[in-house]
Amino acid sequence: MELMKLTSNVKQIQDDVLKEILTLNANTEYLRGYLHGAYDKELFKKNVPVVSYDDVKPYIERVANGEPSNVISGKPITRFLLSSGTSGGKQKIFPVNNKFFEDMAFIFALRSSLISKHIEGDEKGKVVMLFFAREQSITPCGLPISTSVTGYLLSDSFKNRPSNCFTSPDEVTLCPDLKQTMYCHLLCGLRQRDEVVAMAASFASSLVGAVTFFESYWKEICSNIRSGHVSEWITDLSCREAVTNILGGGNSELADNIEEECNKKSWKGIIPRLWPNVKFIQSIVTGQNSQYIPMLEFYSNKVHLFSPAYGSSETMFGVNVNPLCKPEDVSYTFMPNISYFEFILADEGNKGEIVDLVNVEIGSYYEPLITNYYGHYIFYWELKAKNISDTIKPDNKVLVECCCVMEESLSALYREIRSKDGSIGPLEIRVVQQGTFNSLMEFSISQGASPSQYKTPMCIKSSEALVVLDNNVLARFFSDKSRPF
Known part of the structure; x- marks a missing residue:
């Protein structure tokens, strides 16, 4: 009886679950910047980006280190769960109550x-x-x-x-x-x-x-x-x-x-x-x-x-x-009463579309998204001054425009998904201190990379390497492009 009740009214249950989640968490530090205290479903879908674990990791670590739960949770966090590490090779911690x-x-x-x-x-x-x-x-x-x-x-x-x-x-x-x-x-x-x-x-x-x-x-x-x-x-x-x-x-x-x-x-x-x-x-x-x-x-x-x-x-x-x-x-x-589930279409040649639980189709392949899961594009920039003694002062207007120009240079598929349904969030540039890429090279060599063959990586997957970069971030800038490309 309980199963029939849950599976026969999925849309309403999912909407209620999302409303409850947003009502409880809209005023957390993490969501406040996206929702401004509101808990509207469409605002959530439009403004809240899909993020990887590494994106929310700093917020999780702040709570683990003693900051209030409302950094990332509207209810008190009572413990952290340790993942098995089988999916990404590294164990992660997740706050729960x-x-x-x-x-x-x-x-x-x-x-x-x-x-x-x-x-x-x-x-x-x-x-x-x-x-x-x-x-x-x-x-x-x-x-x-x-x-x-x-x-x-x-x-x-x-x-x-x-x-x-x-x-x-x-x-x-x-x-x-x-x-x-x-x-x-x-x-x-x-x-x-x-x-x-x-x-x-x-x-x-x-x-x-x-x-x-x-x-x-x-x-x-x-x-x-x-x-x-x-x-x-x-x-x-x-x-x-x-x-x-x-x-x-x-x-x-x-x-x-x-x-x-x-x-x-x-x-x-x-x-x-x-x-x-x-x-x-x-x-x-x-x-x-x-x-x-x-x-x-x-x-x-x-x-x-x-x-x-x-x-x-x-x-x-x-x-x-x-x-x-x-x-x-x-x-x-x-079970639609557990979390708010979305699904990203993973069919070959037709990837990227995000659909609600009630809109999945038999015969298609999807990746499950839990409330707000994806990786937006992040680029790390180390800016060098013309003169050694000069200090770099990133200009907000210039760097935001750089984000927009980079987005326009990416593939047609990226631009279509980015402008179509918001399943990819705004491109981000993180400006790091001078010498950061040298520190990244030193870290890679300490992990076994050959000094004579080292090349600055195009994509960073190691969480330890990301720590090297994120510990040296001076400023963050996001594309403000909302119109179609």
């Missing part, structure tokens, strides 16, 4: 209801849930930095969840030692094997890793089950006590049954052999995790693999509304 974890809880609840609708009896059993809490770091202003999963596990949304269907107590899930956590997850899951109806992890790689870990520790786990005592190397006291309560004394019969399965020649189907009542395995198996599908199918003996949701450190996107589809056929339905 409790709304992010409320959205995660909503997605988890929605996917649970979808499973219950398609798989009978799942709500009556337990799940071996391989959640792992990582160590947090702290910003200079004292706010925590963690992965999104760790942030969720430490949030009120997790602590106050309506029911606990996991085989592991929270003390295991929250143990900061990953080896101890994995061992205790498997120990608790096997001790309650007859109640287990599902096995789950955030990513398929974690599930395969769990089986590999179990190959090395199954004898010790069986010994713990037989004796009713936890191995001495499990030193986290709260975790140890909670697992001891789960064991509830020795169980030789169960230990013998597990040993019998593990001693067989092949480990094909080891998951349903260890948990005979398992109905499905839940984990993301799309994208980079698709490589693990054959291994999971081998270990699961074709127990259904359910890829539940699509998300990132920036936002939760949506859910798989067809839990019984094959892993290779998985698609995700965007």
